[in-house]
Amino acid sequence: VLTPRGMSSAGSLSSMQRLVEQLKLEAAVERIKVSRAAAELQQYCMQNACKDALLVGVPAGSNPFREPRSCALL
Amino acid sequence: MCDQTFLAVVFGPCDKCSKEKPLRAVYIKSEQLSYCSLCVEMMATEGLHENETLASLKTEAESLKGKLEEERAKLHDVELHQVAERVEALGQFVMKTRRTLKGHGNKVLCMDWCKDKRRIVSSSQDGKVIVWDSFTTNKEHAVTMPCTWVMACAYAPSGCAIACGGLDNKCSVYPLTFDKNENMAAKKKSVAMHTNYLSACSFTNSDMQILTASGDGTCALWDVESGQLLQSFHGHGADVLCLDLAPSETGNTFVSGGCDKKAMVWDMRSGQCIQSFETHDSDINSVRYYPSGDAFASGSDDATCRLYDLRADREVAIYSKESIIFGASSVDFSLSGRLLFAGYNDYTINVWDVLKGSRVSILFGHENRVSTLRVSPDGTAFCSGSWDHTLRIWA
Secondary structure, three states, rough: OOOOEEEEEHOOHHHHHHHHHHHHHHHHOOOOOHHHHHHHHHHHHHHHHOOOOHOOOOOOOOOOOOOOOOOOOO | OOOOOOOOEEEEEOOOOOOOOEEEEEEOEEEEEEEEEEHHHHHHOOOOOOOOOHHHHHHHHHHHHHHHHHHHHOOOOHHHHHHHHHHOOOOOOOOOOEEEEEEOOEEEEEEEEEOOOEEEEEOOOEEEEEEEEEEEEEEEEEOOOOOOOOOEEEEEOOOEEEEEOOOEEEEEEEHOOOOOOOOOHHHHHHEEEEEOOOOEEEEEEOOOOEEEOOOOEEEEEEEEOOOOEEEEOOOOOOOOOEEEEOOHHHOOOOEEOOOOOOOEEEEEOOOOOOOOOOOOOOOEEEEEEOOOOOOEEEEOOOOOEEEEEEOOEEEEEOOOOOOHHHHHHHEEEOOOOOOEEEEOHHHOOEEOOOOOOEEEEOOOOOOOOOEEEEEEOOOOOOEEEOOOOEEEEEE
């Protein structure tokens, strides 16, 4: 069976062409400043913190994993 | 990850010139053809302008890479942890093993939660795939695969089926039935066919499509019913080890990570790579989207986890410590994205404050490498699987 190992199998010229096209595409991506991106990541955390059980915990009894398992006596 | 992969040389008639020669795979409009090396080179030169040669293309590639770094650096005005300085620090965490799932006969390689926040599917080197009720620790279903090293498994969104695969190079779907008389293996459907091991799989937002990642360097999107290949994703220079789908609100993209140290973000419809990131020093074992879809985290054999913001188009945080020298195999976020849970090859799980970049907790319990880790759909717990044959639920 043919097992291509990565991109080197298709010939160096064509793969170089593809790489150049890909890099042109990536260079043209629209970017925002890290300060703004970071602020928005932080804002998302803050807005959703109260719902995050692993972060803030939940009222006793409402986390099914924390309460003791019930035993069924047959 | 796997011990060996073999490059098999095929000798046969070239799809273009029909001569009997050693063949290579080429992809034209997502179709795989077999060309001899002469036809491959000729096809490549057909699209060239007069002065383009390999050397000039290489120079152009280098200058584009430089320009990309420059553009990214211009917007790097601050670090994430600096922005987060005024955020309240997190307190002490009490997270313990609440359940231990025992039953696999060998290393646990992968697990996934059902949307019901209760059931779990796990797969192992022993060839078995087990569905558990994590509340009671009962095993609800078990199937034995025809191969060992079942490296990938996933639960269907409906909860009515599971997908799995590994060294068989395939991804198969098994409908889950509660009929005791029915043999699960009898209803197996082979969906994906790769030319090397299956490393990861995930249903999209329906039971109808599956996304796969493979040691053959590609990812692929498949129609479950017909087994048809809908789209393939080429760009990784080596085995692809992991993938994660963007949260449904953010559209049709997914991220993949591989042995080429790259994390790549793809457009599912066009097959195009939209963004790529190459800052890790070794294989990327795990990628996971931040809950808002604007960023993703990665875990690598270089012993670090990193956060990449998609809108800033760069790495914005590194989670590492000098004392952590073993690779991170699996990462996932808590519901709000504030915590990053990472399983390591030194048997521990580290819990990181995503914003501040510091470690908030270290969890011991597993007796061998942690190989897989996922937070439950409602964020009340997370599950880890290990080479110690067990899975643990932590809360």
